[in-house]
Amino acid sequence: MSEQPTAAPLAGIKVVDLSKILAGPYVTMSLADLGADVIKVEHPDGGDPTRGWGPPFNGPDATYYLAANRGKRSVTLDLKSPLGQEAVHRLLATADVVVENFRPGSSLARAFDYKDLSARYPRLVLLHISAFGDHGPLRDEPGYDMIAQASAGLMSLTGEPDGPPVKAGYAMGDLAAALFGLIGVTSALVERERTGRGQYVTTSLYESQLALHINWATGYFATGERPGRLGSGHPSLVPYQAYPAADGHFVIAVGNDALFRRLCAALRQPQWADDPRFVTNRDRVANRAALNAKLQAVLVDDTVAHWCALLGREGVPVTPIRHLDEVYDCPQTEALGMLRHVDHPTIGPLRQIAFPVTFRGERPPVRTAPPTLGQHSRDVLAELGYGEAEITRLLDHSTPHSHQRSHPRSRQRGA
CATH class of the missing domain: 3.30.1540.10 (formyl-coa transferase, domain 3)
Incomplete structure (x- = not known):
């Protein structure tokens, strides 16, 4: 059985997740862990690309997707269609936060421009996550985590002195942007309590990596010397x-x-x-x-x-x-309650890593499993006032296939 929510400091906050891959979804999963109602909007044909980022797979989706999407409700809409955009606006009319990572200058970035949104929904907080930020010569460049690790210096500092550059084992570009984005969203919500107005919050993989340079940056500023790789060594402490x-x-x-x-x-x-x-x-x-x-x-x-x-x-x-097997079996991990189980509609019991902050001694529960594609489409659209016939038309409008069409991963495995 899913755990019942206890520590939920963001209960009552509604979030519309228009993002995909990792940075944005990790922000919205964290907001869901903290009690927010998160609606994940996905394209009907395949949904979030990480659903197919495998192996490994567990049930209909890749484990990569399962890592960053629990606690959400999935709705399938074609954001490029007028019907899909109208449905998203109905969501935004009652939302507190929207998170997106549209490529700058894209049609979706123009369709959901914050200047227009703020005029219609003045209390809305919009978080935009990009690869390189909203300004500068690289503004329009696409980017994945490894691009950020390379372009922002992390790979130049990682690896053995006589070996090639190495990326960090974690997706530090995406995850750093997610954590700074989470700070930005919660700070904007606090400010909204004073001002009554939302705001446009931005961060990027590149900016977040620079913020994490910390002592590497101040060391370079003081000496002007380019630091090199030290393997597992520390630049300022020995042994x-x-x-x-x-x-x-x-x-x-x-x-x-x-x-x-x-x-x-x-x-x-x-x-x-x-x-x-x-x-x-x-x-x-x-x-x-x-x-x-x-x-x-x-x-x-x-x-x-x-x-x-x-x-x-x-x-x-x-x-x-x-x-990792030793970490998950470690008595310290167990004592902290960092491993939780939640029921998935097709997988059954699914293990997840819990949110790493406690409130009044309680850890936020893992409330619901990562949703299957379009699992909550009809329920959410009904909440927005659509009738049954309108819902069917909306879900079938953007693709000749059903919004429950098989996932690319499933087709590969002959499902």
Whole structure:
């Protein structure tokens, strides 16, 4: 059974999701987790492209889609048709927030321009997410997560010093834009309580990556030196990286000189703490290669479990590098209640990662499963005042096939 909503700070907020792929849908899923009523508008022919981004698949959709769309109701409408646009305007008339990632200059961007929308719906908050932002020479360029990671510098900082650039394992371009977009939307809703008016909120994958440069940016501004890749190393702390043991790698994170002395004592190498090359963190950063060579020569003689137990007892920050199966089975993950189950109409029980913030000690529940394509079309359109005949006409208008036509993934598998 689906969990009953408890912590729901955004209960009563209505969101229209006109976005697709990851950044926008992650914003709207987060708003749904927080209690908002989210209507996801999808094209009748295939819906959100991530429904087909697999394998892996689980039921009718790719697991990629299932990761960013729970808690929503799916309505299929052709946004390029007058009938579809009229239906969206009915949704917007009672909405608090709309989220879109239309390409700048596209017909949909013109059809749902904020200047026009704000005149009709002055309390509406519109979040626009783009690849490169609303201004500048790259404004009209399309972009995916990897484009953002490459163009905004993350790939230049990721990977081993003598290896090729590497993208981050997570979709950091999309997810960073989603989190900043979420902050923008909730801030605009707070301001609306004071002013009574909504506003146009924008962010982009590119801008969000720049915001996350943090110490890399200030380091470059101070020195003018182009930073290079350090593998798992830290530009300003040593030792602070993954080290090889006899049976794998683990992480040591020494954030101050006192911890370094503890590390030396635990490894029975007290002389390192008095070596002028290593006494202070400044010294250790300057002599990174020499210290890492000493550490690796010692650590390779025993196992990850041995070193984690030994150093942990001495208060040195240390951890094995866990794979996802180990993370999901970890007692800490269980204690935090970060794994939830929700009933999916075709899959049955579906595991999801919960929202990572608690309110008054309660974590927002996973209320409903990611919807199948068009699952709620008739219910939502009826709520907007359409009669049964109008609903049928609207859903059948934009395509010669039913709005429940099989998904591209299903056709590939012969469904």
